[in-house]
Amino acid sequence: SQLAExxxxxxxxxxxxxxxxxxxxxxxxxxxQWYRQKSGEGPAQLILIRSNExxxxxxxxxxxxxxxxxxxxxxxxxxxxxxxxVYFCATGGGYKVVFGSGTRLLVSP
Amino acid sequence: xGIITQTPKFLIGQEGQKLTLKCQQNFNHDTMYWYRQDSxxxxxxxxxxxxxxxxxxxxxxxxxxxxREKKSSFSLTVTSAQKNEMAVFLCASSISxxSAETLYFGSGTRLTVL
Numbered sequence: 001s002q003l004a005e006x007x008x009x010x011x012x013x014x015x016x017x018x019x020x021x022x023x024x025x026x027x028x029x030x031x032x033q034w035y036r037q038k039s040g041e042g043p044a045q046l047i048l049i050r051s052n053e054x055x056x057x058x059x060x061x062x063x064x065x066x067x068x069x070x071x072x073x074x075x076x077x078x079x080x081x082x083x084x085x086v087y088f089c090a091t092g093g094g095y096k097v098v099f100g101s102g103t104r105l106l107v108s109p
Numbered sequence: 110x111g112i113i114t115q116t117p118k119f120l121i122g123q124e125g126q127k128l129t130l131k132c133q134q135n136f137n138h139d140t141m142y143w144y145r146q147d148s149x150x151x152x153x154x155x156x157x158x159x160x161x162x163x164x165x166x167x168x169x170x171x172x173x174x175x176x177r178e179k180k181s182s183f184s185l186t187v188t189s190a191q192k193n194e195m196a197v198f199l200c201a202s203s204i205s206x207x208s209a210e211t212l213y214f215g216s217g218t219r220l221t222v223l
Contacts, residue, residue, distance in 0.1 A: 031209035042113070042199050042214030043152070050209060088151065095140065095165065095206045099151040 003027050003098045004091045010104040013079055020075045021103045023089030033097070034063055034074045035088045043088060043099075047074070079107045111136035113215035115200050120220045124192040130185045130218045132200030138213070140206035141183040144199040145169055146217070152199060158183055159206050187220070194222040 007022040025032065031050045035043035047063040049056045049072065056063045062075045076083055086102040114133045122128045134141065140159050144152040154167030156175035164175050174186040183200060197219050201212040 033211070035212075040216065042201070042216050043212075044214065045211045048209065048211060092208055095142065095154070095157045095159070095167075096208060097212060101149065101151040 004089050004100040006100045006103040008103050012106045015109050018077045020073050021087045023072045025070050025091045029091045032072050033090045036085045038085045081107050083107045115215035115218050122190045122222050126190045128187040130198050132183045134202040136202055138202035138204050140203045142201040143185045146197040190222040196220055
């Protein structure tokens with residue numbers, strides 16, 4: 001079974017709304033990463049949050065990490081159509097990274 | 110910044126054919142990776158290399174070979190393409206392969222086997 005997994009297969013919101021993608025994982029971690037993959041592109045890292053951090057921000061993005069419940073969330077405020085993508089959480093890093101299967105986010109006008 | 114270039118972008122092969130995918134990076138990163146992405150699924154590690162001429166098997170190495178003859182390039186060979194196989198192969202690099210390290214990805218090679 002997956003060691004990291006996003007909780008929803010897909011989400012749909014309207015432009016301007018806020019949205020949260022959740023992830024759960026099954027091992028102790030040193031860090032958790034959030035990646036975004038747009039159609040026809042490779043994944044690109046959005047945020048890396050270390051196990052001693054509880055929250056990290058990057059512009060309209062905010063990631064949280066709860067090591068006691070082994071879960072993380074990625075929130076996007078004021079969504080735009082260009083935020084349409086698959087969002088992956090990934091535990092670890094380097095050659096030990098494990099990706100979830102992703103949450104597909106559709107942002108419509 | 111740097112870039113990872115994967116060639117070709119699209120690859121169509123015949124069953125049983127040997128197919129080679131290429132990847133170049135100009136980050137000067139030590140570690141490079143090959144991942145397979147099937148539709149609707151996460152990324153699965155095929156091979157990685159922590160330095161020139163080093164090869165390490167990932168979870169999905171059966172049916173594949175890899176080669177790292179230069180620090181900047183990493184190639185993947187599908188040894189015998191399977192009929193009706195469709196997947197995206199993603200190349201990535203990172204500074205050293207250590208934990209909590211960012212992976213930088215290319216845009217992928219899309220494989221279709223007829």
